[in-house]
Amino acid sequence: MTHSNHHFSDAEQRGLYRAIYERRDVRSQFLPDPIPPEILARLLKAAHHAPSVGFMQPWDFIVIESRDVRESVLAMFEQENQKAAEQFEGERNERYRGLKLQGIMESPLNLCITCDRSRGGPNVLGRNSILETDLFSTCLAVQNLWLAARAEGVGVGWVSILDQTQLSAALNLPDHVYPVAYLCLGYVSEFLDQPELEAKGWRSRLPLKELVHSDSWGQPLTDSQLDVALSEPR
Structure with missing residues (x-):
């Protein structure tokens, strides 16, 4: 029995696995060069082709170029990051404060991927038992975009140290829409050999x-x- 008709070519397989293994959470290496519209469109299309439970497609994409919006998000980050640093003591606290955990202003583009928790109506196929499947599905869209971005030479950084209520207000999100991922996007000077937190000894x-x-x-x-x-x- 052969499955060769379903295989990617060796070159295609290498490209896929390379994107997986070389994907990085970028914070410090952003270049100011803008992402061309056709490249951004390809990344958004890749995200939109993620699988979703009940084919609900709960995601929306907020493309953020405004400096004012990004400055407000940066202020939220700094407030929450101070709280996070206080959870660590001694050498761990010093190491935490030495980490760069966002590229909100350095990246040429920010993107918020949201989850519309009402999409598909009250009864979505496959969602009866696990209501969080809409959030899980949105995370798959994030990963699709991230891998496509690596293939395009675009860096992505996920800023998770944010108050979601404040972020929702800043982006005028409806009550039923949850901000899953706030991302920084841009071309980079390099993709690190290791994840930055691993390289800096935070975790292995x-x-x-x-x-x-x-x-x-x-x-x-x-x-x-x-x-x-x-x-x-x-």
Whole structure:
């Protein structure tokens, strides 16, 4: 039995996996060059082709170029970032304060991807048991955009240190629309070899082998070939 008709070519596979492994959360490497409209359109189309439960497509995209809007979001970040820093003590606090965790003003473009929690009506196919599937679906749109951006040479940074209520007010979001991801987009001087938090010693990547279970939680794998393969570097 062969599945060759469904395979991508070797070059296409390499490109896909390269985008996955080389995608980075960019904060410090943004260039001022604008993203051409046709490139931005391709990224938004990639996001819009994400899977969604019940095909609800709960996302909207707010393209933010206004300096005034970005300055207001930066002020929100600085307020929340101060609160976050206070959660750490000693050397960890110093290391946290030395991290650059946003590129709101440096990037030429900001993008907020939202989730319309009413889209599709009160009864969406597949959403009866897990109401959060609209949020999960929107996260898939974020990842689609992120991988497409890496393929286009565009950096993306997710600014998660924001008060969602304040952000919703700044962007005039309706009550039923939730701001899932506030992103900074732009061309970059480089894509780092490692995620920045890993390179700066904040956290290391966990061994995948330790995260894979067999049939139920905590049970070791019975497939020895898979066990060996999981231990190999990518």
